[in-house]
Amino acid sequence: MMKGAQHRRSIGLAAAALMAGFASPALAQQDQQASELDAIIDTANDPEAALRLAREQNDSGDLVAAAATLERALITRPSTAVRLYYVATLCRLDDRARAQIELGQVNGGRIADAEWAGVVQACGTIERPIAKGPSNRGIFGQLALGLAYDTDALGALSVSFDFPGITGVSDDDAAFIAGGQIEGRAPVGQGYVYAGLAGETKNAFGSSGLDYQIGTARLGFGQQGSRIGFAAGGLVTHARLQGDPFVTEYGGQADLFVSTGRTGRIALRGVAVHQDYTGSFPFFSRDGERYDLALDYSATTRRGANWVIGAAFEEKTAVTTSLGYRGVRAYSAFREPIGQAGSYGLLSSTIRFVDFRDAMFVTDRQEIRTFTRGALGTPLFGSGFDIEAGLSHTRRDYNRSSFLRDYDSFGLDLQIVWNFGK
DSSP: OHHHHHHHHHHHHHHHHHHHHHHHHHHHHHHHHHHHHHHHHHHHHOHHHHHHHHHHHHHTTOHHHHHHHHHHHHHHSOOHHHHHHHHHHHHHTTOHHHHHHHHTTSOGGGOOHHHHHHHHHHHOSOOOOOOOOOOSSEEEEEEEEEEEEETTOTTSSOOOBOOTTOOOOOOOEEEEEEEEEEEEEEEETTEEEEEEEEEEEEEESSSSOOEEEEEEEEEEEEEEOSSEEEEEEEEEEEEEETTEEEEEEEEEEEEEEEEETTTEEEEEEEEEEEEEETTOBTTBOOOEEEEEEEEEEEEEOTTSOEEEEEEEEEEEOOSSGGGOEEEEEEEEEEEEEETTTTEEEEEEEEEEEEEEOOBTTBOOOEEEEEEEEEEEEEEEEETTEEEEEEEEEEEEEEOGGGTBOOEEEEEEEEEEEEEEOO
């Protein structure tokens, strides 16, 4: 009897040990499957994680797994970068028809040059998608910072008289520069609510006094149809000069957009604001209103180059009549991709004519301002980062009866630029 019990106990212990031996690999496999499932969930909810995993799978030759990773990410958190890498992966899988369908869902205006270079490398000759208006949801913008040098920084913010026999004074200087703009959108009904911030600063290292900061906040509502869109809202701008408050503007802005042809767009923009200047006096006050109406046309070529050309009318009133003016300006910009690595060239120019109002005992004053800048840029860190080097020229020409000295300066700048939200 005792021997039978001991035998049954031995069999039970052996069976338990045998089951444990089978259970350990099974539990380990379950843990591994759970980890893989967690990784899938994590990458599906994080576009950057999905891209990292897909690149690893692509590098190891598992293109099917890479495509599956990207498909899950596009279902839960679609982004332009993920979709473009999915297009490149489909081309590598020789599924060009599906790649073209996916590419049709991409806004060409939000494609970074480095991302497009990857598509071209995988797909060969393929037409770049057209630029569309920003979507009704998301946060996007551009930030830049760097260093600048001006051959005449002293005269950039000051106006000097030009009398016979008196030599003008100029002073070169280097400066820290930074600027950017960011806009967020949220859908409301058939349109969207937008909020935006923009600003720039230039801070001289030397004694030239070239020191200013400008910031703008916007809030409003917009709607974009298949061809026509509009946006309208309020804005506030504040500027500081050499460490002190200079002017505050507050008012409204309205934009109307009309799509033409394959990539063209006509934009009409109007701004009306009231200006409060610091340090105004009853006999010398710039306080008043400012109005600006601009019309421009922009388009994207089949090679991915972007260009815009436009003209504007501006008017300013002032308590002191002679400080008000009317003016017109013309402007243009062109951006051309260079090679397949995401490099690019930029060229922009503005010419502005201003005629100050006539007043008794005040000399007539007119001025023509021109600004031209050319730049070359190339990807730096990826994910929308570029390093950009520019050369610029600024000039102000005054009429002879104003007795004001003309201004002429060349500039150099080197900046790191980050485009995000694409």
